[in-house]
Amino acid sequence: MTVEEHINHWLNSADNDLKAAENLFNSGNYDWCLFIGHLILEKALKALYVRTSGNKTPPKIHNLLKLSELCNLGLNSEQAKYFSLINKYQIEARYPEIKSELYRIATLEYTKENFEKIKEHFKWLKSLNI
Numbered sequence: 001m002t003v004e005e006h007i008n009h010w011l012n013s014a015d016n017d018l019k020a021a022e023n024l025f026n027s028g029n030y031d032w033c034l035f036i037g038h039l040i041l042e043k044a045l046k047a048l049y050v051r052t053s054g055n056k057t058p059p060k061i062h063n064l065l066k067l068s069e070l071c072n073l074g075l076n077s078e079q080a081k082y083f084s085l086i087n088k089y090q091i092e093a094r095y096p097e098i099k100s101e102l103y104r105i106a107t108l109e110y111t112k113e114n115f116e117k118i119k120e121h122f123k124w125l126k127s128l129n130i
Contacts, residue, residue, distance in 0.1 A: 003055045007129055010047035010058075014040045014122065025115055030106035037118035038064070038090040041083070044125035045071060051129055062090050073128075082117065 001009070017040045024033040045067040046058035052071050061067065064083040068075050075083065089102065 001055075003050060006050045006055055007047045010043045010050065011126060011129060014043035014047070017043065018119070018122065021115065021118075025111060028108075030108065030111035031102045033111055033115055034086075034089040034102065034106055034118075037115055038062075038086050040118060040122050041086060041125065042067065042090075044122055044129070045073075047129050048073070048125060063087055079121075082121070086114075086118065 017036050021033050021036040021040065024030075024036060041064055042062055045064060048071045049058040049067060050056065058067070059070065064087055065075075065080060068080075068083060
């Protein structure tokens with residue numbers, strides 16, 4: 001696979017996940033919308049990793065901060081804080097013993113605000129892959 005094909009693989013998958021997240025949001029499945037939101041950013045970062053590494057396969061990790069570091073992204077403090085928050089969505093949605101916290105916070109208002117931010121960050125990460 002060429003570098004561009006590899007990058008497109010990750011970005012196309014993230015675009016597909018964005019559609020799924022929109023559907024989850026519209027159907028009131030806010031916790032899963034946020035979980036998929038994390039996955040969208042993870043895949044965009046993995047595309048960026050492919051670009052910056054010269055086509056290496058991204059590591060099988062989910063931590064947005066670690067992926068950003070591996071891409072030499074140089075997040076500012078606000079971005080790092082937000083990625084740290086988003087990291088919690090993938091952990092809380094995966095493990096039943098802590099899932100109740102995500103259920104509690106994933107209200108319409110909270111999810112709408114954070115899903116919009118996820119989409120903004122995704123747009124930014126996609127722009128870095130051009």
